[in-house]
Amino acid sequence: MPRILISGANRGIGLELARQFSSAGWHVIATTRRPEGAETLRALGVRIETLEASDPASIRGLAERLEGVPIDVVLANAGIARNLDANAAEVTTAEMREVLQTNLWGPLGLAVALKENVLASERKVVMAMSSLMSSISANDWGTQYSYRASKAALNALWSALAREWTAEGISCTLLRPGMVATDMTGHRGIAVEDSVAGMRHVVEHLCLADSGRIIGYDGLDVPW
Amino acid sequence: MPTVLITGVDKAPGQAFAEGFRAAGWRVLGTGADPVHAGALLPYDPAQENAAAELVAQLGDIALDAVIFADDSTAGNALRPEEIGPNVLIDVMMVNTYAPLDLAARLIPNLKVANHPAVVAISGNAGMTGTSVAPLSLPLKASKAALRQMWRNLAVEWADWGCRCLVIASEDEARAEALIAALAAPSSAPCLEI
Numbered sequence: 021m022p023r024i025l026i027s028g029a030n031r032g033i034g035l036e037l038a039r040q041f042s043s044a045g046w047h048v049i050a051t052t053r054r055p056e057g058a059e060t061l062r063a064l065g066v067r068i069e070t071l072e073a074s075d076p077a078s079i080r081g082l083a084e085r086l087e088g089v090p091i092d093v094v095l096a097n098a099g100i101a102r103n104l105d106a107n108a109a110e111v112t113t114a115e116m117r118e119v120l121q122t123n124l125w126g127p128l129g130l131a132v133a134l135k136e137n138v139l140a141s142e143r144k145v146v147m148a149m150s151s152l153m154s155s156i157s158a159n160d161w162g163t164q165y166s167y168r169a170s171k172a173a174l175n176a177l178w179s180a181l182a183r184e185w186t187a188e189g190i191s192c193t194l195l196r197p198g199m200v201a202t203d204m205t206g207h208r209g210i211a212v213e214d215s216v217a218g219m220r221h222v223v224e225h226l227c228l229a230d231s232g233r234i235i236g237y238d239g240l241d242v243p244w
Numbered sequence: 245m246p247t248v249l250i251t252g253v254d255k256a257p258g259q260a261f262a263e264g265f266r267a268a269g270w271r272v273l274g275t276g277a278d279p280v281h282a283g284a285l286l287p288y289d290p291a292q293e294n295a296a297a298e299l300v301a302q303l304g305d306i307a308l309d310a311v312i313f314a315d316d317s318t319a320g321n322a323l324r325p326e327e328i329g330p331n332v333l334i335d336v337m338m339v340n341t342y343a344p345l346d347l348a349a350r351l352i353p354n355l356k357v358a359n360h361p362a363v364v365a366i367s368g369n370a371g372m373t374g375t376s377v378a379p380l381s382l383p384l385k386a387s388k389a390a391l392r393q394m395w396r397n398l399a400v401e402w403a404d405w406g407c408r409c410l411v412i413a414s415e416d417e418a419r420a421e422a423l424i425a426a427l428a429a430p431s432s433a434p435c436l437e438i
Contacts, residue, residue, distance in 0.1 A: 109352070111349075117334060120333075128382075159400075172393035173390040183377070
């Protein structure tokens, strides 16, 4: 039975990913910043681990607790959005640093920390959650400076990671959930169940040849 | 005589841009830290948080027809993914992505008083996600892709006052000429990759 680790699994897309992979028979390791408040997650019966996705010490602690556990798929889902309405002059140093630390370094730090777990598994997949807002060629409406910067950089980082790790047998891929009705989007968009069902289908059928792709919940490649 | 501000003229590629623009008859204002040209260059270190504000104060109300952001960081280019800590990655992002965005936004008054102004970002091949095949250089690739994304944003936000947001995506030696030609054609697209 394959095992998946999902960061940021206490709500929204992460919670639904934990629910659907668990229902499909996967071993699920769900991380959250505050396990004490994760009642819905606990009810799923999945393994819950504490993780602050932007904190190197927290990531190291998680890796130590998971030492020797094969993990087929690491899915760096945790992410943040800050001032989405800021214009260029309003983007602060502090905001940019905070968003980059969580959305850009966080996934890389997690993938690196759990690389041995992934190599010890059968499927060997490291994934990060991207977004249509990451797409440079599709960007003709602007806005969301810090979030877009972090996700465009994440795409490039994961593409570069694929360049380095595919030879070791690790598939480094990006997911796009689509515009999902969650707290982050003001509950506009498609149902989270539909987005996650699509992404789960993508994950279930991934192979090494997919390394370096950015794949939508609908199975389609997202333009860089 | 049109005026261009170029950051990082004490090293490549800023140096080549400065020479190219001077040869084409532009007034060139350069930033850098080359002690040989002490006094000729404006001080600006994109890694320092107050550097942009100080540079803008020094420029005053001078009209800038173009600003070229050529001062970037290649720190961490030789590191394997396993060796990249948050400090090097975020620091390179702040220098290569945030600093140009921040300085460009602070220069809006200088750009608005010029005719057909332009801000020019240097991506090189590194920022061309999906096509770049060079090894390693993870911080550079991430920061330059994000820089291209920021320039797309600026092109949308600043379209109403006609600022063009250009990206140099090639590594070839003739790019100063190509850029000067693009700047001489005010009707070029608001967000153009050269």
